[in-house]
Amino acid sequence: MSGKYDLILFEYFEKTNGCIVLVSEDQLFKRMLSSTIFKIIGTKRDCLFAFEEIQSGLRKVQSLQKKSVDCILFIERWVNGNTTTETIVTLKRLMPDLKIIVLVGETKRENIAYFYEIGVNNVISKPASMNNIIEKLAFTIKPQGKLSEYMGIGKRCLAAGKLMEAMQIADKILKLKPESPAGLMLKGDIHLAQNERDKALESYHRAHDSSKIYLEPIKKLVGVYEGVDDDEALKYMKKLDKLSPLNAYRKTEIGKLHVRRDQMEEAEVYFDQAIETITKEAMGLISSVANNISEAVSGTPAMAEKYLTKVLDAKANHLGPDDIVLFNRLGIALRGQGKWKEAIDNYAMALRISPNDEGLHYNMGMAYSDGGEKRMAAKCFENALVINPVFYRGSENVSMNVGTLFSEMRDFEKALPCFESALKVNPDNATAKRKLAALRTVIE
Template sequence: MAKKGSTVLIVDDQGELRNMVKKMLRQMDLFDAYVEARDGEDAWERLTAGPFDLVICDVDMPRLDGMGLMKRCQGDPELREVPFLVISGDRQQGAVAVAAELGAYSYVVKPFSFMTLRDRVEEVFERRNSPEHLRFRAAQRLKEQGRLQEALEIIRAMEGSGQPLKGKWLNLKGEIFWEMNELGQAADCFEKAIKGSMLFVAGYKNYASIQQELGHRDKAIDALLKADEISPRDAERKLSLGKLLLEEGQIHEGKAFMEQAIRQSSPEERQMTQVKVAEAFLEAECFEEAEKLYSGVLQSSPEDLQLYNRLGIALRRQGKYAEAVRYYNQALGIHPDNPIIYYNLGVLYAQAKDRYRAIEFLSRALKISPNFKEAQQALAQIQGGA
């Protein structure tokens, strides 16, 4: 049960639902303070200002949705352990799985009754205060502190209790082995985690990452496809999957996942996602796609030097020299003393067989930065070929 003096945060963009939940909670007489937030951003401000014993949060909200709020909390050591009870109109297993992946303790589907909400709230506190959960959190904290052997001792004690380890324990054990560079043992733990729970998205994510590190891209792709099937709302996972498919030469499939990653990213993360996708396209030599994304992002960030450089490379690799030069000149108007721009112009003119201008711009790069090794090598190669 909730302890005396407990505070609950109710997050929903609809005032009527917030009032209904607050009324139900008052009837339960479990909390002393009730705080409301109209969306994820409002809730984030309140969470960072003071401690809460429970967050009851809707999924679909403007600005920052419930999943985004939980993801942000997971990235903050001070808020990682705040329990979330998620409210949603989606009863699909995938929605429940992604909420659990982001740290939700329980999940309730709208519309719900007083009894249902009360049971879920009590379930959250019973789970939070259970000996098994407290041991798991202790092992997690030891891992975060780098005390890996001590964390393993807690896990091995759980194994010795006679009960098979749950997926989250196996996943944590795998993460510890991974940090110890025991990749084979880590992979085994992640594989057992997903075999024990076919909806354990975090296990698939880790299994994919370690298989990629082991050089087994086919297994990584299979795991990410399964995770995406269970939980199709994760833009970052779609980005990883798209990149792997592009690297494997599955261009059409890779592009499809990249497009989905951009569509599903939150408004605050969309531009960064577009840049990541553009980088993946550039690496996969999908230069036209990279050009479109870089030029689009550049319109909203016209002073970003990196965007000019990357767009120039995408254009140069397509033989669009005049357009590339135009963008590089725009960049020089903003950053007139940047050696990388001069270097890229030198490389462009070398590729265009304009030896005189290639030497001119590479020399300018070296005048600004005399130890610029790439420029030194490019200039020596051009002059040596005279």
């Protein structure tokens, strides 16, 4: 064990008796987190509790909180096909001191900004390294530096109503770091608690001027201006929307302010954006549910076709590269019923979305092969090879399918490396050995 971050974690688990609650279906991440805690950090305590369902995880968090056990919740962005956004918002409202780390599969700036806005302590983008997990955990447990330590004390004083002590801490922070946004925010909160609205506004404005992309001062400015000065409230709501554009509720509130001002065109723009944001969220949920259903009924192609078709029809105007997996599943379901022509139409639609996906070209070729259209199948395989000349490598079945078709079309130069690839994956493949020997004889 080495480094200050490792030490922070070791003390958290061994001295503070801290725990981690993980809510995730990702077994790979679970193993990585377990190895990080028990092998790298070296704790001997039973301090990791993993669940695949939200409710089970939340019951564990509540149980630990009742026992005054400090815990950190790791939670996926999506669990069992459901977004966890509302769960996180509710948790932060009921347990404001609960530390939450969200696990995501994407790193778009607006997504991460939104998570921090709703109160998460950190975001980990998967796949994550052990070093990344250790660093994020350490910063969640113990934000670095004297300033962070003072902020913790100041917030506790403010929450306890000790306003004079809180103001002394805020002054210490601003002496340590003049115009510190965090220090100015604390000072503004204290003034607000003392009903000194103008002084609070001055502090929040200074905090915003000191860091234009820090969300918290802008949120405070919106809160103070709302219902008092709609012009200023609208201005800062729009700034928030630009920095964190995934908040559909805020877009709706901006639209409502425009309605109050009889600016219907501007209101319509934000109402449309609110619906679009919610729709994207819903479409992500639909895709996740569809994946679960299609996996469950994969052995029944007709049922898989039914549900996948429903989903693709529902998403007709919102289809994107992330939906290619749905097209591939539907193609397999159609081919499983002998509907090779319908499978080709399905892949053609998918290729309009993602024309450079070699897997789609290969799958379309297999559908043509099912229908005996070998020349068209070969053309599809050739399209896949143009995109990725070695796309078949690593898969015995794909290598055999491509090699067999090219061999039947007497394109021996293309067939030969495919059978060689199949043998690399499985040296005992007798069919590949026989076909390879026959090809070499012909070529020689």
